[in-house]
Amino acid sequence: MPLLFAAALAGAALALAGGEFVARRMSDATLETHLTEMVARSDEIADEAARMLVAANTDMAATCSELDLALLRERIFVSRFIRDVGRLDGDRILCTAAWGQLDLPTPLDPPDYEAPSGARVWTASRNPAARRITTDMVSLGRTIVFISDAAYDFMRNEGRLVFSYARSTGRVFRTGDGTPTRSLNVRPTAGGVLLEGRVYPAACSRRFDICIAVASGDRGMLGQPMPVVAGVGLLGALAGAASALAMTQWRRPGGSIEHDLRRALAAGRLRLVYQPVVRVRDGVVVGAEGLIRWDRPDGGEIPPDLFVPVAERTGLSGELARYVLIRALDEMAPHLTGPGDFRLALNVTTMDLLDPDIFDLLETETRRLGIAPERIALEITERSTAEYQQLAPAVARYRHRGYRIHIDDFGTGYSSLAHLGELPVDAIKIDRLFTRAIGTGAISASIVPQIFALAGLLGAEVIVEGIETEAQACHLAVEHPDALGQGWFFGRPVPARDFTI
Numbered sequence: 001m002p003l004l005f006a007a008a009l010a011g012a013a014l015a016l017a018g019g020e021f022v023a024r025r026m027s028d029a030t031l032e033t034h035l036t037e038m039v040a041r042s043d044e045i046a047d048e049a050a051r052m053l054v055a056a057n058t059d060m061a062a063t064c065s066e067l068d069l070a071l072l073r074e075r076i077f078v079s080r081f082i083r084d085v086g087r088l089d090g091d092r093i094l095c096t097a098a099w100g101q102l103d104l105p106t107p108l109d110p111p112d113y114e115a116p117s118g119a120r121v122w123t124a125s126r127n128p129a130a131r132r133i134t135t136d137m138v139s140l141g142r143t144i145v146f147i148s149d150a151a152y153d154f155m156r157n158e159g160r161l162v163f164s165y166a167r168s169t170g171r172v173f174r175t176g177d178g179t180p181t182r183s184l185n186v187r188p189t190a191g192g193v194l195l196e197g198r199v200y201p202a203a204c205s206r207r208f209d210i211c212i213a214v215a216s217g218d219r220g221m222l223g224q225p226m227p228v229v230a231g232v233g234l235l236g237a238l239a240g241a242a243s244a245l246a247m248t249q250w251r252r253p254g255g256s257i258e259h260d261l262r263r264a265l266a267a268g269r270l271r272l273v274y275q276p277v278v279r280v281r282d283g284v285v286v287g288a289e290g291l292i293r294w295d296r297p298d299g300g301e302i303p304p305d306l307f308v309p310v311a312e313r314t315g316l317s318g319e320l321a322r323y324v325l326i327r328a329l330d331e332m333a334p335h336l337t338g339p340g341d342f343r344l345a346l347n348v349t350t351m352d353l354l355d356p357d358i359f360d361l362l363e364t365e366t367r368r369l370g371i372a373p374e375r376i377a378l379e380i381t382e383r384s385t386a387e388y389q390q391l392a393p394a395v396a397r398y399r400h401r402g403y404r405i406h407i408d409d410f411g412t413g414y415s416s417l418a419h420l421g422e423l424p425v426d427a428i429k430i431d432r433l434f435t436r437a438i439g440t441g442a443i444s445a446s447i448v449p450q451i452f453a454l455a456g457l458l459g460a461e462v463i464v465e466g467i468e469t470e471a472q473a474c475h476l477a478v479e480h481p482d483a484l485g486q487g488w489f490f491g492r493p494v495p496a497r498d499f500t501i
């Protein structure tokens with residue numbers, strides 16, 4: 001209890017001190033420039049959405065026909081901020097470029113905001129066609145666009161509150177820290193806008209009904225209205241107490257996923273499974289991807305999507321990567337040293353790739369086992385390539401030694417195309433989001449062939465992920481005979497002992 005109390009006090013003090021520091025950080029002049037820059041960025045996003053809506057509304061192809069979907073795919077392929085575009089029948093989504101024709105028209109919730117132009121806006125909503133993705137959506141007429149969540153990174157990395165709102169209604173659209181905005185409204189006042197008793201300097205777009213406001217430093221945190229100071233202090237106290245609780249929990253055996261993961265790694269309880277990678281035209285197995293598995297004592301599995309991010313957050317990523325490297329190379333050595341050029345792909349995080357110890361370990365292990373570096377591929381997600389300047393030297397070092405670098409989940413990030421040329425890679429893996437759309441639209445004119453064309457220019461192979469049906473496999477075999485593929489249709493991930501070539 002005393003620990004909790006002390007942590008809460010320390011948290012409150014830290015939050016207030018931090019608030020004071022951040023609040024005083026910027027002078028009015030820099031603040032104004034900064035606001036103008038943020039408005040310009042928000043304009044770019046709105047502009048791209050508006051242009052895409054207007055252009056897509058004038059497409060002549062029948063709604064959701066093959067040609068229509070193909071044209072929509074071309075549009076998202078060249079856009080910076082739009083992740084997907086779809087067709088509506090009233091309040092229901094019929095099809096989208098990424099998902100093709102939906103099995104059932106998907107209803108939309110009532111919009112958060114309707115612009116005078118007739119555009120309707122949904123902020124930070126679950127994408128109705130792919131609920132794991134959070135997105136802003138804007139519709140006009142029969143078209144709806146889905147904005148990449150990463151487009152708003154500029155509001156997030158501020159260290160102080162930034163939010164956007166509609167000039168006409170004062171309705172808050174989005175906050176940089178993810179605070180729910182449903183009931184937030186601002187009122188114009190001298191020096192900016194008033195939100196919950198506090199004045200925020202703001203700047204508005206000249207073209208769209210959008211303004212951006214940001215917490216300024218002019219009055220300092222302790223000069224703010226009492227409820228705000230008390231709120232920040234209370235939040236800090238809660239955060240302090242929560243951290244103390246979390247630390248207690250962490251120390252309690254079996255108390256946290258991080259603790260359990262650490263123990264499972266130390267005890268060698270994680271295992272690997274291998275999914276075949278095949279040449280699509282004849283189904284010949286050319287390699288495998290190693291995927292980590294963590295079994296629960298009750299027989300279930302903890303999905304890697306859950307514990308890999310925990311490993312990354314808690315500094316266990318390197319340990320996990322070392323574990324995977326040692327075990328996977330050892331288990332697959334018979335295939336990797338045999339005739340032919342069977343290859344093994346392993347997932348690594350950006351941190352792992354930048355860690356020289358991982359490089360050294362890979363060198364030691366491949367030498368020990370007699371595996372040629374060309375047989376090993378490291379896969380990094382497309383999203384991480386946004387840090388390409390930092391990654392480039394490490395990627396070059398691996399490739400120079402002969403190891404292969406693959407870009408995973410291609411199509412789900414947002415920096416992709418611009419940076420690909422600057423980060424040479426050996427293969428691009430098309431995310432299964434796009435594979436699902438294969439055969440549902442006019443694929444000959446869609447995004448998939450364009451990725452192939454781009455890969456051809458860059459001299460990279462293409463691996464298509466998530467092939468589940470014969471139709472998808474046949475389509476690829478005909479259209480892209482050199483493609484490599486991976487998916488349940490060709491084979492589920494299995495332990496090394498059950499893996500056959």
Ligand SMILES: Nc1nc2c(ncn2[C@@H]2O[C@@H]3COP(=O)(O)O[C@H]4[C@@H](O)[C@H](n5cnc6c(=O)[nH]c(N)nc65)O[C@@H]4COP(=O)(O)O[C@H]3[C@H]2O)c(=O)[nH]1
Pocket residue numbers: 275290291292303304305308324347348349379408409432465466467468486487488489493
């Ligand atoms: N619906 C569908 N899914 C298919 C199909 N074929 C394969 N999959 C699944 O798709 C995922 C492909 O791996 P990923 O994109 O690298 O995505 C991986 C990867 O990002 C991460 N991960 C897995 N193993 C490791 C690892 O050893 N280290 C690191 N850092 N991350 C890993 O966790 C993610 C999820 O892994 P898994 O759950 O094993 O999920 C795997 C695989 O089981 C298909 O036809 N249909």
